[in-house]
Each structure stands twice: as C-alpha cells, then as structure tokens.
Amino acid sequence: xxxxxxxxxxxxxxxxxxxxxxxxxxxxxxxxxxxxxxxxxxxxxxxxxxxxxxxxxxxxxxxxxxxxxxxxxxxxxxxxxxxxxxxxxxxxxxxxxxxxxxxxxxxxxxxxxxxxxxxxxxxxxxxxxxxxxxxxxxxxxxxxxxxxxxxxxxxxxxxxxxxxxxxxxxxxxxxxxxxxxxxxxxxxxxxxxxxxxxxxxxxxxxxxxxxxxxxxxxxxxxxxxxxxxxxxxxxxxxxxxxxxxxxxxxxxxxxxxxxxxxxxxxxxxxxxxxxxxxxxxxxxxxxxxxxxxxxxxxxxxxxxxxxxxxxxxxxxxxxxxxxxxxxxxxxxx
Amino acid sequence: xxxxxxxxxxxxxxxxxxxxxxxxxxxxxxxxxxxxxxxxxxxxxxxxxxxxxxxxxxxxxxxxxxxxxxxxxxxxxxxxxxxxxxxxxxxxxxxxxxxxxxxxxxxxxxxxxxxxxxxxxxxxxxxxxxxxxxxxxxxxxxxxxxxxxxxxxxxxxxxxxxxxxxxxxxxxxxxxxxxxxxxxxxxxxxxxxxxxxxxxxxxxxxxxxxxxxxxxxxxxxxxxxxxxxxxxxxxxxxxxxxxxxxxxxxxxxxxxxxxxxxxxxxxxxxxxxxxxxxxxxxxxxxxxxxxxxxxxxxxxxxxxxxxxxxxxxxxxxxxxxxxxxx
Numbered sequence: 001x002x003x004x005x006x007x008x009x010x011x012x013x014x015x016x017x018x019x020x021x022x023x024x025x026x027x028x029x030x031x032x033x034x035x036x037x038x039x040x041x042x043x044x045x046x047x048x049x050x051x052x053x054x055x056x057x058x059x060x061x062x063x064x065x066x067x068x069x070x071x072x073x074x075x076x077x078x079x080x081x082x083x084x085x086x087x088x089x090x091x092x093x094x095x096x097x098x099x100x101x102x103x104x105x106x107x108x109x110x111x112x113x114x115x116x117x118x119x120x121x122x123x124x125x126x127x128x129x130x131x132x133x134x135x136x137x138x139x140x141x142x143x144x145x146x147x148x149x150x151x152x153x154x155x156x157x158x159x160x161x162x163x164x165x166x167x168x169x170x171x172x173x174x175x176x177x178x179x180x181x182x183x184x185x186x187x188x189x190x191x192x193x194x195x196x197x198x199x200x201x202x203x204x205x206x207x208x209x210x211x212x213x214x215x216x217x218x219x220x221x222x223x224x225x226x227x228x229x230x231x232x233x234x235x236x237x238x239x240x241x242x243x244x245x246x247x248x249x250x251x252x253x254x255x256x257x258x259x260x261x262x263x264x265x266x267x268x269x270x271x272x273x274x275x276x277x278x279x280x281x282x283x284x285x286x287x288x289x290x291x292x293x294x295x296x297x298x299x300x301x302x303x304x305x306x307x308x309x310x311x312x313x314x315x316x317x318x319x320x321x322x323x324x325x326x327x328x329x330x331x332x333x
Numbered sequence: 334x335x336x337x338x339x340x341x342x343x344x345x346x347x348x349x350x351x352x353x354x355x356x357x358x359x360x361x362x363x364x365x366x367x368x369x370x371x372x373x374x375x376x377x378x379x380x381x382x383x384x385x386x387x388x389x390x391x392x393x394x395x396x397x398x399x400x401x402x403x404x405x406x407x408x409x410x411x412x413x414x415x416x417x418x419x420x421x422x423x424x425x426x427x428x429x430x431x432x433x434x435x436x437x438x439x440x441x442x443x444x445x446x447x448x449x450x451x452x453x454x455x456x457x458x459x460x461x462x463x464x465x466x467x468x469x470x471x472x473x474x475x476x477x478x479x480x481x482x483x484x485x486x487x488x489x490x491x492x493x494x495x496x497x498x499x500x501x502x503x504x505x506x507x508x509x510x511x512x513x514x515x516x517x518x519x520x521x522x523x524x525x526x527x528x529x530x531x532x533x534x535x536x537x538x539x540x541x542x543x544x545x546x547x548x549x550x551x552x553x554x555x556x557x558x559x560x561x562x563x564x565x566x567x568x569x570x571x572x573x574x575x576x577x578x579x580x581x582x583x584x585x586x587x588x589x590x591x592x593x594x595x596x597x598x599x600x601x602x603x604x605x606x607x608x609x610x611x612x613x614x615x616x617x618x619x620x621x622x623x624x625x626x627x628x629x630x631x632x633x634x635x636x637x638x639x640x641x642x643x644x645x646x647x648x649x650x651x652x653x654x655x656x657x658x659x
Binding site for chain 1: 637651
C-alpha cells in the first residue's frame with residue numbers, strides 16, 4: 001500500500017508535462033538574467049503573438065499524431081491557403097470575409113483529400129502527406145507563377161494580425177485561445193478524443209470495439225487542414241503579404257512541439273496541454289536567445305538537442321523502471 | 334509436356350512477374366511514355382549535352398536514394414540527409430581548399446557522412462528512439478550548426494583539381510555517372526544476393542523474427558544508417574564537383590525529393606518490400622520532370638505540383654490495386 005502510494009507520487013512527478021514545465025521554468029530563469037526586457041508583460045504577449053501560427057498547427061497535429069498518423073503537408077497548405085486567400089481577395093474581387101470563408105473551405109477540402117487517400121485507400125499517412133506536401137506547395141507556386149506577391153490588404157483585416165485589444169492583448173491571441181480550448185475539450189473531454197487514442201493504440205482493436213475508425217481519422221485530417229487555413233490568414237494578417245513560400249518548414253516545427261510535449265510519435269499517448277507546453281518551450285527559447293543577443297541559429301541547435309535529450313531521458317527512464325519492475329517481480333516470487 | 338500447357342505456364346509466369354513488379358513496371362511505363370512524348374515533341378531533350386546534364390544532376394540523388402531505400406526497407410526513415418549533404422559538401426570544399434589531394438577529400442566527405450549517420454544510428458539502434466524524431470532533430474541541429482559556423486558563406490577559391498576532378502567537363506560527368514552506376518550496381522547485387530542485403534529485408538519485415546533467427550537487428554539498423562551517411566557524403570562530393578564553389582545551403586529539401594523517388598519506385602514505407610531497380614526508375618522519372626517542362630515549353634513553376642501529383646498517383650494506384658485485390 002505504502003510503496004504503491006509512493007510510486008504513484010513519483011510517477012506524477014516524473015510525468016512528461018512536469019518535466020517540460022521544469023525545462024520551461026529553467027529557461028525563464030536563465031533568460032530573466034541574460035535577456036534585456038525578457039520578464040515583462042509586453043514580452044510575454046509578444047512571445048504569444050509570434051507563436052500563434054505554429055501553435056495552431058501543433059494543436060491540431062496532436063489528434064493526428066494521437067491516431068498514429070502524421071501530417072507533413074500543413075506548412076505547404078498554409079502557403080497554398082495564403083495564396084488562395086490573396087487570389088480571392090485581389091483577383092476575384094471578393095470582400096475579405098467571404099474570401100476567408102472560402103479559404104477555410106479550401107483548407108478543409110485539402111485535409112479531406114489527405115483523409116480520403118489515407119482512409120479509403122489505406123495508404124500510410126507519412127507517404128500521402130509527403131505527396132501533398134509537394135502538391136500543395138507546388139500549387140501555390142503555380143498559382144503565383146513563383147513570383148506573385150499579394151499585398152495591400154484592408155486595414156480591418158490586418159487588424160487581426162497586427163492589432164491589439166485594449167492596447168495590450170494581440171488580436172490573434174483570443175482566436176488561438178478559442179481553438180486551444182476547443183481542441184483540448186475534443187481530445188480530453190469527448191469520446192472523439194478517446195477514439196483517437198484507441199485508434200493510435202490499436203487500429204484493429206478500435207475497429208472491433210465498434211469505433212468508426214475511418215471517420216475519426218478523417219476528422220483529424222480535415223481539422224488539421226481547416227486550422228492550417230486559419231493559421232494562413234493569421235499569418236497573412238501579421239506579415240501583411242501572401243507569397244507562395246509562406247509557412248515553409250512549419251510542419252517540422254509543429255511536429256517538434258507536439259513530440260516535445262510528450263505525444264508518442266507512434267500514437268495512442270499524448271495530451272493537448274503537453275503540446276501547448278512544447279510550443280511555449282520552443283517559443284520562449286527562441287525569444288529569450290534573441291533578447292540575450294545570441295545568434296538565431298542557436299535556437300535551432302538547442303531545439304534539436306532538447307528534443308533528443310528529452311526523448312533519450314524518457315527512453316532511459318523507461319528502461320530503468322522496466323528493470324526495477326522485473327527485479328520487484330523476482331523478489332516477490 | 335504439350336505446347337499449349339507450356340504456353341500457359343509461360344504466360345502465368347509472365348503475369349506473376351507482372352504482378353510482383355507491378356509498381357516498377359508501371360513507373361517504367363510512365364517514364365517510357367514521357368520519353369516518347371519528348372522524342373516527338375522536343376527531340377532536343379535527347380541532345381548529348383542536355384542528356385548528360387539531366388543525368389549528372391540525377392546521379393547524386395540516385396546515390397542518396399539507394400541509401401534511403403535500404404533505410405526504408407529496414408523500416409526506418411532518415412529526414413536528416415539534406416543537412417548531412419550540406420555539411421559534407423562544405424567539408425569537401427574546405428578539405429580541397431586546404432590543399433589535400435582529391436582522393437583524401439573524397440574519403441573525408443564519405444567518412445564525415447558516415448560519422449553523421451553513425452550518430453543517428455547510435456540513437457536509433459542503441460536507445461531505440463523513433464527514427465523520424467531523431468532525424469528530425471539532427472536535421473534541424475546540423476542545418477543550424479552549419480549556418481552558425483559558415484554564416485551562409487560560400488566555400489570559394491577552390492583549387493583547379495576540385496571542379497570536375499580537375500579534368501574536362503565531360504570526363505568529370507563521366508566520373509559522376511560511373512560513381513553512381515557503381516554504387517547502384519553493387520547495392521542492387523548485394524540486396525538480392527548477399528546475406529547482408531537479405532538481413533536488411535529480414536529486419537524490416539519482422540524485427541523480432543529476425544532476432545530469433547539469430548540476427549542482431551540493432552547492428553543491422555546501425556549499419557544501415559552508417560551506410561546512408563557515407564552514401565550521402567559521396568553524393569555530396571559528386572554534386573559539389575559540378576560547380577566552382579560550394580553553396581552551404583545546398584541539399585535543402587533533398588530528403589523529401591529522395592524519399593519521394595524511393596516511394597514512387599515501389600519501396601514500401603512499412604518496410605521489407607521493394608528493390609533498387611524500382612528506385613532507379615523512380616529517380617529517373619522525377620529527374621526528367623523539370624527538364625521536360627522546359628523542353629515542352631510548359632511553365633516550370635508547376636514542377637513541384639506535378640511531382641506531388643506523381644507521388645500521390647503512384648501510391649494511390651497501389652492502394653487502389655490492393656483494394657480491388659481484397
């Protein structure tokens with residue numbers, strides 16, 4: 001009894017999120033000393049503002065990876081959606097809200113194409129989204145002839161990426177908060193979330209348990225596509241232009257954040273708050289190094305090193321606890 | 334045996350090969366159609382110089398794709414090869430700049446790649462970490478480390494003997510093609526006829542069964558990653574000698590290009606299935622798209638979209654077939 005309680009307490013302490021929170025706290029401590037104006041309210045909100053796009057992609061990447069899949073196409077889709085939005089608004093002469101709605105539709109449709117290939121033809125998600133990674137970026141390049149750049153968006157649209165509520169809160173933050181809460185509820189408080197995990201853990205088992213496996217997987221990819229479109233528009237509003245190369249490499253940043261947040265790349269295990277912590281860890285690292293006058297490359301190097309350290313640490317801990325369990329079993333017998 | 338029966342045996346054998354190599358044959362057919370169209374619409378594509386340029390551009394990709402095929406057959410993946418490629422290119426340039434003879438430069442690039450591959454292999458085989466995450470991390474780390482180190486600076490003022498190995502352009506091109514052909518030939522033979530090659534298939538098909546059969550899956554995985562790195566080093570060298578200086582940004586996106594060629598060539602991402610002949614056809618098909626667009630006077634900015642569509646069509650055709658098969 002006593003040892004059990006002791007062990008479970010250790011387990012909570014050693015949970016991934018706790019570990020990551022510790023890393024985040026250490027980061028903040030260091031940067032408070034080294035960075036100029038790091039520990040200010042303004043900077044905290046600035047970090048938040050610049051991590052919204054990656055954050056959105058990482059949030060919806062979580063259910064995808066939970067089902068044992070992966071979506072490499074989100075960065076390219078962000079570029080395609082940015083270009084489509086510009087095309088609708090400038091060349092088709094639509095009002096921007098209409099263009100925004102259509103762009104969301106295109107994102108969902110693109111996610112649907114991924115979902116269709118993955119569920120109907122039972123193709124591996126890695127390959128399907130690798131193909132659409134090329135296809136979506138290629139379409140964006142084709143539509144813009146590789147050079148076209150959409151600028152001069154109306155001020156009331158740009159306000160979504162550059163404005164502040166009450167002069168303090170960046171305009172995109174409430175949008176991010178709404179999506180974060182929605183995805184958290186979806187994954188942790190509904191049967192959908194349960195089924196994502198079940199599918200990631202054992203797809204055949206989930207099928208025999210009566211779950212609509214195909215529809216659940218499709219939901220994850222369509223959601224990923226639609227939110228990539230949303231991230232695209234926030235990106236366009238923030239930087240004020242839409243080019244074909246928007247969001248290059250974002251898919252890898254999003255995946256890094258999700259994996260760093262404790263979601264298993266094999267599916268079945270993971271949390272949305274872990275992902276948010278992962279996004280925060282990466283964003284604080286980047287911002288803190290910048291304010292400490294360190295080269296921006298260091299952020300990339302440390303991101304890779306952090307990812308490897310955390311994973312290796314987890315693997316070592318798992319080996320250690322497995323050995324202890326074996327020893328305990330031996331002692332009992 | 335009657336003649337009729339003989340005939341039917343022959344055709345059934347032909348269908349069997351057709352079924353077994355459906356992907357390789359269908360991709361080869363696509364390539365043949367593309368070449369045929371080009372032969373009529375743009376015969377200039379087959380000009381000696383143009384053909385040599387297309388092939389020498391594809392040769393480094395083929396070398397890397399051979400390594401990637403082994404990695405994927407052993408049920409792993411390596412997305413760090415673009416960064417390895419850049420590091421090895423710069424390394425080769427710096428070694429040549431310091432006045433070392435070309436054979437030493439070549440060995441240096443290959444050894445450098447092998448060390449980078451061994452790093453991946455140690456983490457993946459030794460600690461059992463998922464290869465996609467490990468190589469994602471090393472991809473970012475190496476790329477940023479290189480950017481920090483070189484600050485985007487080209488390696489310039491290379492000695493005469495660097496570009497085209499100091500010979501004429503055509504002899505240099507011949508050397509590149511010979512190198513790629515040699516690597517391809519040796520690996521294609523080894524994968525089919527040598528025990529080491531079969532080990533890779535065994536580990537990729539069923540790791541546990543391979544272990545019980547007396548193989549050491551960890552050793553095989555480690556070896557495959559070291560070989561992948563060494564091949565990337567060679568590919569980087571053969572790519573670098575085509576130019577007068579070394580661009581530190583070279584190889585960006587190479588991993589996706591190579592994985593795409595391997596997958597189009599029929600290597601199953603689930604491991605244990607595929608062969609190098611398919612990879613050769615896949616590399617050639619994807620390599621022909623960009624010059625074909627130019628020669629058919631189509632807008633070249635659609636290249637990536639067409640490549641993506643080819644990848645999706647190739648895998649979708651497979652999926653469709655197995656669906657009907659079920």
